[in-house]
Amino acid sequence: MMPSHQDLAKIQWLRDQLHQYGYQYYVLDEPTIPDAEYDKLFVELQSLEKQFPQCLTLDSPTQRVGAPALLKFQTVTHEVPMLSLANAFDDQDILDFNQRLCDRLASSDFQYFAEPKLDGLAISLQYENGCLIRAATRGDGKTGENVTENIRTIAIIPLKLMGNNIPEKLEVRGEVFMPLQGFNEMNQKALKNAQKVFANPRNAAAGSLRQLDSKITANRPLSMFCYSIGQVSSGFLPDYHSDALALLKQWGLPVCPESSLAEDAQACLAFYQNILHKRDQLPYEIDGVVYKVNQFKTQEQLGFVSRAPRWAIAHKFPAQEALSKVIAIDVQVGRTGVLTPVARLESVLVGGVIVTNATLHNADEIKRKDVRVGDTVYVRRAGDVIPEIVRSLSEKRQQSLDEFTMPDECPVCGSEVEKIEGETSIRCTGGIMCQAQRKEAIKHFASRKALDIDGLGDKLVEQLVDLELIHNISDLYQLSIEQLKNLERMGEKSADNLIKSLKISKKTTLDRFIYSLGIREVGQATALSLANNLGNLDAIKHAELAVLEQIPDIGPVVASNIKKFFSKIENEQIVEQLIDSGLYWQNIEVKPIELLPLHGEIFVLTGGMETLKRDDAKRQLQELGAKVSGSVSKKTTCVVAGENAGSKLDKAEKLGVKVIDEQALIEIINVIQ
Ligand code: IVH
Numbered sequence: 001m002m003p004s005h006q007d008l009a010k011i012q013w014l015r016d017q018l019h020q021y022g023y024q025y026y027v028l029d030e031p032t033i034p035d036a037e038y039d040k041l042f043v044e045l046q047s048l049e050k051q052f053p054q055c056l057t058l059d060s061p062t063q064r065v066g067a068p069a070l071l072k073f074q075t076v077t078h079e080v081p082m083l084s085l086a087n088a089f090d091d092q093d094i095l096d097f098n099q100r101l102c103d104r105l106a107s108s109d110f111q112y113f114a115e116p117k118l119d120g121l122a123i124s125l126q127y128e129n130g131c132l133i134r135a136a137t138r139g140d141g142k143t144g145e146n147v148t149e150n151i152r153t154i155a156i157i158p159l160k161l162m163g164n165n166i167p168e169k170l171e172v173r174g175e176v177f178m179p180l181q182g183f184n185e186m187n188q189k190a191l192k193n194a195q196k197v198f199a200n201p202r203n204a205a206a207g208s209l210r211q212l213d214s215k216i217t218a219n220r221p222l223s224m225f226c227y228s229i230g231q232v233s234s235g236f237l238p239d240y241h242s243d244a245l246a247l248l249k250q251w252g253l254p255v256c257p258e259s260s261l262a263e264d265a266q267a268c269l270a271f272y273q274n275i276l277h278k279r280d281q282l283p284y285e286i287d288g289v290v291y292k293v294n295q296f297k298t299q300e301q302l303g304f305v306s307r308a309p310r311w312a313i314a315h316k317f318p319a320q321e322a323l324s325k326v327i328a329i330d331v332q333v334g335r336t337g338v339l340t341p342v343a344r345l346e347s348v349l350v351g352g353v354i355v356t357n358a359t360l361h362n363a364d365e366i367k368r369k370d371v372r373v374g375d376t377v378y379v380r381r382a383g384d385v386i387p388e389i390v391r392s393l394s395e396k397r398q399q400s401l402d403e404f405t406m407p408d409e410c411p412v413c414g415s416e417v418e419k420i421e422g423e424t425s426i427r428c429t430g431g432i433m434c435q436a437q438r439k440e441a442i443k444h445f446a447s448r449k450a451l452d453i454d455g456l457g458d459k460l461v462e463q464l465v466d467l468e469l470i471h472n473i474s475d476l477y478q479l480s481i482e483q484l485k486n487l488e489r490m491g492e493k494s495a496d497n498l499i500k501s502l503k504i505s506k507k508t509t510l511d512r513f514i515y516s517l518g519i520r521e522v523g524q525a526t527a528l529s530l531a532n533n534l535g536n537l538d539a540i541k542h543a544e545l546a547v548l549e550q551i552p553d554i555g556p557v558v559a560s561n562i563k564k565f566f567s568k569i570e571n572e573q574i575v576e577q578l579i580d581s582g583l584y585w586q587n588i589e590v591k592p593i594e595l596l597p598l599h600g601e602i603f604v605l606t607g608g609m610e611t612l613k614r615d616d617a618k619r620q621l622q623e624l625g626a627k628v629s630g631s632v633s634k635k636t637t638c639v640v641a642g643e644n645a646g647s648k649l650d651k652a653e654k655l656g657v658k659v660i661d662e663q664a665l666i667e668i669i670n671v672i673q
Helices: 005-027 035-051 091-105 180-192 201-209 214-218 241-250 265-281 296-302 363-369 435-446 458-466 473-478 481-485 492-505 510-516 524-534 537-542 545-550 556-567 569-580 614-623 647-655 662-672
Strands: 075-077 112-118 121-128 131-137 143-145 169-177 223-232 260-262 286-293 312-316 321-333 339-350 353-359 376-380 388-392 417-419 426-428 602-606 627-629 638-641
Touching: 005 035, 091 265, 091 286, 091 296, 091 312, 112 223, 112 241, 112 265, 112 312, 121 201, 121 223, 169 201, 180 201, 201 214, 223 241, 241 296, 260 265, 265 286, 286 296, 321 388, 321 435, 339 376, 339 426, 353 376, 353 388, 363 388, 435 458, 435 473, 473 569, 481 492, 510 524, 510 537, 524 537, 537 556, 537 569, 545 556, 556 569, 602 614, 602 647, 614 627, 614 662, 638 647, 638 662
Parallel strands: 602 627, 602 638
Antiparallel strands: 075 143, 112 260, 112 286, 121 131, 121 169, 131 143, 169 223, 286 312, 321 339, 321 376, 339 353, 376 388, 417 426
């Protein structure tokens, strides 16, 4: 069928809207419409393109994963070579660099532009009449690989440029990288599924772009910042690099927001210090900063030496990775009894911090990385996370070293250890008999998000437990100034302050109190949900499993952890003692579950939802008192069938269960709320 003028206009309108919203969401990080609204427009465009396949174009927002897997990447030649940068490692190197430029130009009348040096891989994007037509890796600078299909899957990269006055030909260069959150989540998932983990975000980004099947790349959390223009139709290049970046941004391309003008070498050094301090808070990894002469004419005047420009330099940060030697592998016992092996290392400077310990997570991880006492290892520290061992240089072993095995009893209390079902970790069975678990439980109780007891640090907790002044959290409130003032690093004043903080901590909230008890897998969000839904401690203590499972965020495992915790007599006693010591909070008024409007109803959600996210729909139904089940039975009162609903819908029809669509569900929720 031929599309009408109206269809064509609608298709174009939808594409423009989606490009615009995508730009606001991904590049500016300022979404202007709800996700659901975006999805609606997207689905509408998809269905029009399905109806009129002749209208499909490669720059359509629907075409991010469109091509079949490749057999191999094609080679591409960079018309303008992709250069590398000379490196500087300290301030003096930068002052020397600046002096060289001043000498060559016989003037100091020029400015720099300073940018973070992103830790990913360089990519060239070619746009023709505003459409992305080719993307290539840097390769050896002269030839790279054609990775267009993979680059097209990265949401932040526009398939079509926006705005006016776009050059017919434009080659943009920049760095593709993997933001830290995505990297960590991806590795955690891989660990769970016993798949390969990436050593760092740079390897992860490179590995993700080197996939022959773009569907794999599409599932990787990649991003990009553009930092220069390669080839461009004549007349389009402004006079300054900073203006070129501003133009790229105007055309919808992502540009790093941390970059800025730097008047002279001193301003460059100040920029370096500023970014170095910010480094741990940035959501992506950087390995230094880059200073570039800002005026293109001056850049031209300075030219190149071998394969690096004279007008730019990379000022590197101290390395985040270093080599060290494993002196020992100790096993630590955490709050919930989980045994964690920790490598004791020969001290080494990593990213400007002295590192002597690195976590090894669990026995499987040690095996996978083949880490043994005596090995030389790569240690890595990123942001404020605990340093870890990336890999062992087992090929450097000079004599045979013993493989490490986890102990079969708790190294602290000697109790048996048990394997945690479905996980690779093992746990001490000693419970609060185990001194290590007791210490961790008390540290957790005193921590900021729990009862926030000022002045009760980890070291002090350890002393108090070691000296048997306290055995559990409720003993804290029996401590006296006399007992405290003679402890190491304490005095009358600190002792008095701690007693005051303990007193202040007694006034708390129900959710903080529940969180502070350290019930397995009950984090802040779950504690808050318990407090808001059950309202008081008695209701939480005595809630049946079925009631707990009705509460948003709580599944069968967490429900059973809560039940088990309160059924232990020693926990009951501790809670009572805490209340007797004067801990108090305000209860929350909640409607009894029986009075909730959907109490007794059992819903099943099936098929794709357009507007509501399935988890949201589930939560909202639960908040209204309904139970949400995963399978249809005679007891089911209502099935919500979304797009492509399958066997559950068939079963519901067979059993005569009421079936509604997503719109009807939204109406029910709106009317009741
Ligand atoms: S400019 C001629 N700017 O660093 C200038 N490069 O060592 C070429 N890089 O291959 C690059 N952040 O992958 C430039 N803000 C930035 C950068 C940057 C990271 C990478 C790029 C390049 C390598 C050079």
